[in-house]
Amino acid sequence: xxxxxxxxARAGGFEITDISFEIPTGNYGVLMGKTGSGKTxxxxxxxxxxxxxxxxxxxxxxxxxxxxxGERGIGFVPQDxxxxxxxxxxxxLAFGPTIQGWSKDAIEERVEELAAALQITPLLDRKPHxxxxxxxxxxxxxxxxxxxxxxxxLDEPFSALDEDTQIEIGEVVKQLQESQGITIxxxxxxxxxxxxLADVRYEIVNGIIGAxxx
Numbered sequence: 001x002x003x004x005x006x007x008x009a010r011a012g013g014f015e016i017t018d019i020s021f022e023i024p025t026g027n028y029g030v031l032m033g034k035t036g037s038g039k040t041x042x043x044x045x046x047x048x049x050x051x052x053x054x055x056x057x058x059x060x061x062x063x064x065x066x067x068x069x070g071e072r073g074i075g076f077v078p079q080d081x082x083x084x085x086x087x088x089x090x091x092x093l094a095f096g097p098t099i100q101g102w103s104k105d106a107i108e109e110r111v112e113e114l115a116a117a118l119q120i121t122p123l124l125d126r127k128p129h130x131x132x133x134x135x136x137x138x139x140x141x142x143x144x145x146x147x148x149x150x151x152x153x154l155d156e157p158f159s160a161l162d163e164d165t166q167i168e169i170g171e172v173v174k175q176l177q178e179s180q181g182i183t184i185x186x187x188x189x190x191x192x193x194x195x196x197l198a199d200v201r202y203e204i205v206n207g208i209i210g211a212x213x214x
Contacts, residue, residue, distance in 0.1 A: 007055030009045035026181045030194040033204035075144035083128040090124040096147035134165040154186040
């Protein structure tokens with residue numbers, strides 16, 4: 001379970017205060033809200049990328065509030081993907097496990113497993129230049145998932161894709177979430193996307209977060 005308790009966090013001169021919510025283990029959680037409402041600040045605080053000024057972040061009842069990003073067991077896909085131009089798709093997928101000291105055989109097995117699940121095996125020896133938006137997003141997802149994080153955070157991951165590709169990639173992510181038991185926190189402005197993917201939905205309005213009830 002991802003649990004946020006009375007969280008306050010700062011990004012420059014902007015601050016969110018006293019935010020609380022939870023996403024049960026293995027559930028797909030979606031967070032909605034207007035531009036400037038603090039969604040990305042909240043997600044980056046969960047990932048360890050923004051300063052937490054108060055409150056607690058719990059992952060499976062373990063306090064990760066003051067841990068470094070790489071110690072939290074959280075994968076993160078930013079809105080702009082940020083793929084490394086000089087690295088092949090294979091190296092992108094191997095990056096996290098390599099940093100964590102996995103064996104060569106374990107890394108190769110994980111790369112092949114993810115490439116198959118994301119349907120990017122033919123792309124493994126290519127570099128990001130020339131990949132389509134959907135292909136690049138699959139690579140970004142694979143990189144974030146490679147080290148088997150307990151939680152995956154997605155910051156408007158489909159916003160730059162056409163509608164058909166949004167639906168296609170969304171289905172891939174949902175299948176991975178269900179098959180691997182990943183807990184997901186996903187930011188989106190797209191209500192139909194939220195309704196299609198989410199097990200639990202939240203909306204942040206005027207600094208207050210609440211569950212969306214059907």
